[in-house]
Amino acid sequence: MKSSNAAPMGVIILGASSAIAEAVARRLATKGVRLGLVARDAVKLAAIGDDLRIRGAPQIAVRAWDLAAGPAPGALAELAQEMGGADTVLIAYGLLGDQALAEADGAAALELLQVNFTSAVSWALESSRVLATICGAHGLVVGLGSVAGDRGRKSNFVYGAAKGGLALALQGMAHRSALTGAPRGMVVKLGFVDTPMTAGFKKGGPLWSTPDQAAAAIVQAMARPKAIVYAPWFWRWIALIIRLLPEAVFNRADL
C-alpha cells in the first residue's frame, strides 16, 4: 500500500474532536488523505467531517463511539473498509483529569486509567490486528503520549502512569514490527499544548505550542516513524534532563 517512508494514504483518528486531532486531520485532508473519524459526539463529527471534505479529504467515514469502552469486534475493520482502506491509526483521545481527585476518589483514578491506558492499549492492539490484514508491516499505530509519562511526579502521576504505560505498549509494538513484520508502533510525546483540555492552566511562554504546531510535528513523524518522537523536538531534551535528575535533586522540586 505504501513504502515504509511515505506519507499515509488512509488514517483513522480515534478521538477526532480533540483540538490536536482536528488540526492533524486538516493537514492530512489538505494532502488528500482518506480519513476515518471516531469520537463520542455525532454533532461534532458531522461539523468536522464537512470541514475536512471541503479541505480536500477524498473520502471520509465517521463513527460516534465511546472509545473508553474499548473496541467492539469487527467495528474498526468495517470502518477501514468504508473509508477505502487505512494504513495508519492515530489514538488521539485522552483525559487529563484531576490528580487530587484521582488520589481522593478511587472511581476517578480508575476512569483516568481506563481512558488513557486500558482502553487505549486495547485500541492499539485492535488497530494492529486490522492494519496487519490490510497492509502488513506498512501499517502504523500512533498514540499521543505525554512528557508527563517519562517520570512520575507529584502533580500528575496518575495521568502520567497511564500515558507512560501506553508509550511502553507502542514501543513494544515498534520492537515487534522490526522482528516480525507486524504493523509498527509509535508514540508522539507532547509537551504543553494550548487546547480546551488545558483551559485551566496559565499559558504563554516558549514551552507552550499551538494545536497546529503539535499537529505539524505529528504529521511529520507519521511520514518517518520512530518508536518514540517528542513534539515539539526540544521536549526530548527537557524530558531527558528530568529523567536523569538524581532523586535527591528531583525530590526538592515541587513539580
Added chain:
Amino acid sequence: MSAPFVSQSYRSWGGVTRTARPVAHPKWRQELAGLLGGARDRGDVLGVGLGRSYGDSGLDAGGRLICGRGLDRFMAFDPQTGVLRAEAGASLDDILQLVAPRGWFLPTTPGTRFVTLGGAVANDVHGKNHHRAGSFGLHVRRLGLIRSDRGALELSREQEPQLFFATLGGLGLTGFIAWVELQLAPTPSSFLDQEAIGFSGLDGYFDLLADSHDRFEHVAAWIDCSATGGGLGRGVMFRANWSAEGGLVTHERRLKLTLPLEAPGWVLNRWSVGAFNSLYYSVHGSRHGLRRIPYAAGFYPLDAIGGWNRLYGRAGFFQHQSVIPEGVAREAVRKMLERISASGQGSFLAVLKSFGGKDSGGLVSFPRPGASLALDFPNRGAETLDLLDRLDAIVADAGGRIYPAKDGRMSAAMFQQGYPRWRALEALRDPSFQSAFWRRVTQS
C-alpha cells in the same frame, strides 16, 4: 459543556487600551448558547475575533468577551458557484488558502487578511474595489446569529431582513455571529497587474480618479504626509486589475518577519516618519510602471510583518479614517492635510481612496459615496487627541463620518451626527451584548 471564561490580557489593535478581561474560547457552535445564558447576571458579553479593530469597538464594556476564532470550520463550499459557508471565526487568510487555488477570491477585502469572517461582517469592511463591488455585506447571502433572547436564528434578505441588515456593519451588537454564507468572486489568476502613478498634489489625485475608476477594479493612493506648501497632497496612485496570467496559487502562509517586542516609543517620530514618506515618494512618485504582483503584495503589504502595530510602542496609536461626501471632498481633505502638516504630527501611512454608490444596507455601515482618508498617529496623549478632534470638526463640517472599526475616541455627538440611523441599531441590539465603543458613543 461550554468553554470557561478565563482572565487574560487583552488589547485592541491600536494598543491604547489594554486590560485583563474574562475571555471564553469556544470550539463548537453548540457551546455558544451556554456562554450567552446568564449574561444578565454576569455582565454583558461581546463576540470578538482576531482583534484587528483599532480602538474600543472590539472591547467589552466591563463584561466578558467570547472569542469566536476557534469556530473556524468550513460548512459548505460549491466550487462551481463560489458560494462558501463557514463558521464566523474562519479568517480571510483561512478562506483564501482554500479558495484562491480554485479560482475564487473574496468579493472585496480589507488591507489585512487576518480578520475573521464575523469581524468582516460586523464592520461591513471595504476594499480598494468599493467603486465596483461595494462593501463586504453586499456579498453576504445568509447569516447564523445566536441571540441571548431568541436563540439560534438564520437571517437573509428575505428571512428577518431587518435583523439581517442590522447585523451588516452592526459592530457585533445584534448577537453572536456564528456562521456566514458568502458569494465569492471568480478570478482569472492569483496575480494583479498593478500600475503606480505619482501625482504632485490633491488635484492630481482627483484628476486621475475618474479614469482610474473606469478602467481599474482596485484603486487607492498613498499620500505623503510630510509634504507641505506646494507639495501638499502629493502621493502615488496604485491601480490594478486581475491579471489574465500567472496561474492560480495561494499566498505563502509563513510571515516574512514578526516583531517580537514593542519598539521603543521614539522609533516613529516626526523625523523618521518624514524621512520615510519623502523617500517613499521619491522612489514611487516618478515611476510609471506596470507590474504583475501576487495578490498578497497588492492587498496585504503590511501582513508581511507580523505584529507591525508594535512599532508604535507601549503607548499605542490612533487611526483616523473618515469619508467625505463627493463635491466637498477635495476641500475637506485639503484642510485635513494642512491641519496635520501644521501640527507636526506626521502620519506614517496615509491612504486616500474613493467610494462608489453601492450600499450594503447596514444601519451604521461606514462606506458612502465620497473620498476616504485613513491616517495613523502615534499616541502622544493630549496633543494627539486635540489634533484628532480638529480633524473630526473638518469631517463634521463637510457632512462626513468616522469609521467605528478604527476609532477609540470620537465624541458621541460626532458619531450620532455621522450615523443618523444608530437608534435603529440600538433597538435591535441583543440586550445582553454591549461594547465599550457603543456605550461611549450612545450613552454619553
